[in-house]
Amino acid sequence: MEKPLILISNDDGIGWQGIRTLTETIRQLYPDADVAVVAPLHHQSAKSSAITVGMPLIINVRHNEPHYRVIAVDGTPADCVKLAVSKLLPRHPDIVLTGINHGFNSGTNTIYSGTMGAALEAVIHHVPAVAFSYSEFSPDCDMTVCVPVIKEVLSRVMPAIENGTFPKDICLNVNVPKVTSPDELRGIVVTKADMGRWVHEFEEQVDPYGRTIYWTKGHYTAGDADDHDTDTYLLGQGYATIVPCQVDQTAHNTITALKQIL
Amino acid sequence: MEKPLILISNDDGIGWQGIRTLTETIRQLYPDADVAVVAPLHHQSAKSSAITVGMPLIINVRHNEPHYRVIAVDGTPADCVKLAVSKLLPRHPDIVLTGINHGFNSGTNTIYSGTMGAALEAVIHHVPAVAFSYSEFSPDCDMTVCVPVIKEVLSRVMPAIENGTFPKDICLNVNVPKVTSPDELRGIVVTKADMGRWVHEFEEQVDPYGRTIYWTKGHYTAGDADDHDTDTYLLGQGYATIVPCQVDQTAHNTITALKQIL
Numbered sequence: 001m002e003k004p005l006i007l008i009s010n011d012d013g014i015g016w017q018g019i020r021t022l023t024e025t026i027r028q029l030y031p032d033a034d035v036a037v038v039a040p041l042h043h044q045s046a047k048s049s050a051i052t053v054g055m056p057l058i059i060n061v062r063h064n065e066p067h068y069r070v071i072a073v074d075g076t077p078a079d080c081v082k083l084a085v086s087k088l089l090p091r092h093p094d095i096v097l098t099g100i101n102h103g104f105n106s107g108t109n110t111i112y113s114g115t116m117g118a119a120l121e122a123v124i125h126h127v128p129a130v131a132f133s134y135s136e137f138s139p140d141c142d143m144t145v146c147v148p149v150i151k152e153v154l155s156r157v158m159p160a161i162e163n164g165t166f167p168k169d170i171c172l173n174v175n176v177p178k179v180t181s182p183d184e185l186r187g188i189v190v191t192k193a194d195m196g197r198w199v200h201e202f203e204e205q206v207d208p209y210g211r212t213i214y215w216t217k218g219h220y221t222a223g224d225a226d227d228h229d230t231d232t233y234l235l236g237q238g239y240a241t242i243v244p245c246q247v248d249q250t251a252h253n254t255i256t257a258l259k260q261i262l
Numbered sequence: 263m264e265k266p267l268i269l270i271s272n273d274d275g276i277g278w279q280g281i282r283t284l285t286e287t288i289r290q291l292y293p294d295a296d297v298a299v300v301a302p303l304h305h306q307s308a309k310s311s312a313i314t315v316g317m318p319l320i321i322n323v324r325h326n327e328p329h330y331r332v333i334a335v336d337g338t339p340a341d342c343v344k345l346a347v348s349k350l351l352p353r354h355p356d357i358v359l360t361g362i363n364h365g366f367n368s369g370t371n372t373i374y375s376g377t378m379g380a381a382l383e384a385v386i387h388h389v390p391a392v393a394f395s396y397s398e399f400s401p402d403c404d405m406t407v408c409v410p411v412i413k414e415v416l417s418r419v420m421p422a423i424e425n426g427t428f429p430k431d432i433c434l435n436v437n438v439p440k441v442t443s444p445d446e447l448r449g450i451v452v453t454k455a456d457m458g459r460w461v462h463e464f465e466e467q468v469d470p471y472g473r474t475i476y477w478t479k480g481h482y483t484a485g486d487a488d489d490h491d492t493d494t495y496l497l498g499q500g501y502a503t504i505v506p507c508q509v510d511q512t513a514h515n516t517i518t519a520l521k522q523i524l
């Protein structure tokens with residue numbers, strides 16, 4: 001790609017550390033690219049593929065040059081990608097990058113993640129996408145360990161998009177384990193999503209008005225602890241994981257059985 | 263099932279016509295069942311699998327007898343199912359039913375739908391689920407045409423759950439076409455989701471403050487107009503459609519190719 005248009009979004013919000021690290025890395029790596037950051041004005045964590053209907057989206061253009069645009073959108077991550085592709089960008093982006101998310105998005109968390117919601121919205125528009133997540137939730141965490149992973153993944157993905165070998169209509173869900181230095185990273189592996197779930201999901205409290213209220217909490221547990229070829233397992237072993245994801249949620253292998261029942 | 267526990271939720275909000283029609287139908291159909299309605303206090307259309315993090319969920323118990331509970335939750339559809347299964351219900355539900363959604367949820371709309379978000383959350387908790395959607399968006403539409411479809415689908419699904427032939431870890435996405443009488447319905451078919459998208463997605467306006475604002479609008483177009491074995495196509499032909507859906511979004515068939523690239 002001579003002058004790619006790279007769209008960057010996230011779910012934590014346009015001011016967060018993760019998207020700043022991702023944007024700086026991309027601008028250094030592709031100095032000739034046009035980079036557009038179109039990201040939520042407010043925190044939109046766990047917004048999945050939610051979109052805004054019935055209320056308008058309001059934008060705030062913060063930087064507006066052909067090689068570098070920054071636009072905050074008062075909406076969800078999927079809204080940002082939808083609006084950018086449909087209205088705000090001068091041409092179809094060549095790739096959409098999302099993150100770096102503060103917190104892991106492995107396993108069934110894919111379905112809750114706004115970082116993945118933005119990436120999947122790109123796929124609906126037939127734009128390849130890569131979502132990056134780091135296994136630490138704190139807003140001020142050091143994400144420099146993600147930089148070599150981003151560079152390595154894109155050094156493979158960008159040529160594959162250009163030469164047409166990148167699979168159609170997928171995005172990549174990249175998770176980086178929490179390590180203190182890049183040397184501790186044991187490698188980057190392509191795998192599948194683990195089908196676990198959160199347990200002890202809520203903590204009850206009585207609020208000052210006497211009401212019982214419920215806070216989302218708990219911890220994520222793997223679906224099949226014996227399956228070592230999953231993102232959650234490998235992430236826990238110190239590998240960065242890559243899971244290709246698609247929009248289609250049809251359980252194709254159950255259709256024949258269901259035709260018998262229904 | 264001697265005394266099944268049936269959990270009902272939706273995304274339009276607990277007061278809407280669709281969930282009232284669904285609840286009345288279920289209570290008539292299964293007079294011996296325990297029915298629990300746990301649904302969003304506010305309109306949560308297009309909320310996908312979004313969940314509330316960092317803020318508490320507040321509930322409002324409106325009816326609380328063992329055979330019939332009604333609880334409004336100030337959260338998303340997925341929050342409602344999560345909280346009901348984890349905290350509010352006396353035992354694991356036997357099935358989760360969501361809808362009737364005001365508006366179709368065929369094709370890639372599966373990914374945006376809160377009705378489907380609630381059903382997929384049930385699947386994460388290993389509870390079978392059926393989501394019902396009607397192809398009309400208006401809040402006061404007559405949904406009686408959906409009733410025979412609900413009855414027919416559940417007359418097959420409930421025994422299959424009981425005798426263990428219902429496929430594990432899926433939910434059903436049922437769409438009912440807009441017809442004026444049940445006689446016009448051409449049948450109920452099991453099929454796959456269409457991979458289309460919305461076009462002309464936004465309409466611009468200048469608001470009273472001089473800002474350009476963007477409203478979600480447009481129309482949904484099929485991904486492959488020549489593929490007649492999809493929910494969107496068959497719904498347009500007057501069939502009620504059933505698509506089995508899973509939580510896993512891994513694009514398994516691209517893993518081998520990606521291992522070569524990455």
